[in-house]
Amino acid sequence: MPIRPVSSTDHLNIYRQFNFGSLVQLTMLDTRIIARDKQLAYTDYMTATGLDIAKFQADLTNPVRTLMGYTQRDWLVDKLKQSTATWNVVGQQVLMSKMWIPAELLASLGQITSGGTSPEALAKMNAQITELVALKLRLQQNDPTLTAQEKARIMTVVPYNLDAWDGYYAEREFVYDKLAEFNKKIIVLAGDTHNAWASYLYSQKGKYVGVELATSSVSSPGLEKYLSIPLAQLQQFEFAFTTLIDELVYCNLNQRGYLLVTLDQVQVHSEWRFVDSIKNTEYQIDSSRQNDIVLDLNLMPLKQGQKTA
Known part of the structure; x- marks a missing residue:
């Protein structure tokens, strides 16, 4: 979607903020282009005897590595600190949750x-x-x-994916520590993976800092293609993911659609809606796979879709 550039000479900086009265502060980030350090790759740490764990952990937790760049990071922290909105929403490209x-x-x-x-x-x-x-x-x-x-x-x-916040451990913890310092929680909106996800976010110290709501793609394939998951086993895989990954509470690994998030003065309502086909001009919403999560002012669940096996 085209957006207005920050200035006539600056077409790269896309991070910005929108305020919707006192209800929502929407902070939009760039976690893809402007200042990120190159993502790590497990293949770079393989030796004749296996993974060089010490070197990998040292690089993964290096406090100098950045996904946002220091200028954008300081700007984000300042916006979160100053916010008086009911809801602090952060929109960005990659998954913030610990997909371990x-x-x-x-x-x-x-x-x-x-x-x-x-x-x-x-x-x-x-x-x-x-x-x-x-x-x-x-x-x-x-x-x-x-x-x-x-x-x-x-x-x-x-x-699993070092090309997301999981590959920038120290910077994520820095943001989480600031949220704890400000006594605030965030709603993170994400895309990138082509699949639908929902996770509750915790710092490494165990502090609950918010929720991540991630949308599926409109047409591009996701894990169902890359992992060659048979259609008959998809829901078993979804149950496995939400069981094995501690922060993850919901996923849809094969359907295309969109995420609708509604915020009012007392709750957040997130609805994942999927179509039954992207290959035909005639299609309908697949109500059997629709999922809803409703959160209160403390981002605690009032309603949450059930895991299935």
């Missing part, structure tokens, strides 16, 4: 997304996911028979 998956899944997912979609590879990944979900459910139920090795399989987690 069990480490053993990373190799399988990497093989699939790089083209290794053989029946054997898919079967191995499915078996891994089934085992890990079963272990996570036992952990959530405080099963005393879980062994230390089984706990390690599900508690040793790594970021």
Whole structure:
């Protein structure tokens, strides 16, 4: 969508703010172009004996690395500090939530997304996911028979996508710490992944800082294509994702549509709406997969779609 440039000589700076009375402060960021450091890649840390964990962790948590650039970051912090709006909404491009998956899944997912979609590879990944979900459910139920090795399989987690806020750990924590300092929470709007997501955001210190609502694409494929997920198994995969990823509470991995967010003086209502086909001129809303989340003034859930397996 075309937007008015900041000035006649500046067509790169797109971050800006909109105020809707005292109800909403909408802060729009650029997390793609203007000042971000190059994203990390696991392949750059592979050695003959495996992943160089020490070097990877040092780079991942490096406080100098930035997704927004210092100028934009300071501007964002200042806007959040000064805000007196009922709702502080931050619109930007990439997922802010911690999309951390069990480490053993990373190799399988990497093989699939790089083209290794053989029946054997898919079967191995499915078996891994089934085992890990079963272990996570036992952990959530405080099963005393879980062994230390089984706990390690599900508690040793790594970021799946380093080309998002997960790859800029220190800067995300900096923003979260400022929110805690200001005693404010945010509603984050995101896109980028072509799939629908909802997550509750927590700092590494365990402070609840807000919610992320991410929209699906209008027509582009998402994980259902890259992971070669059979249609019959999609909802099982969605249940697996929301079980294994702690912050994630909702996802739709295959449908196209849009996200409608309505804010009033007392609540936030988010509705994910999907069409039953993007290949035909005649289509309708797929009401069977529509999902709603309603949040109160503290961004706590009043209504939330149920997980399905």
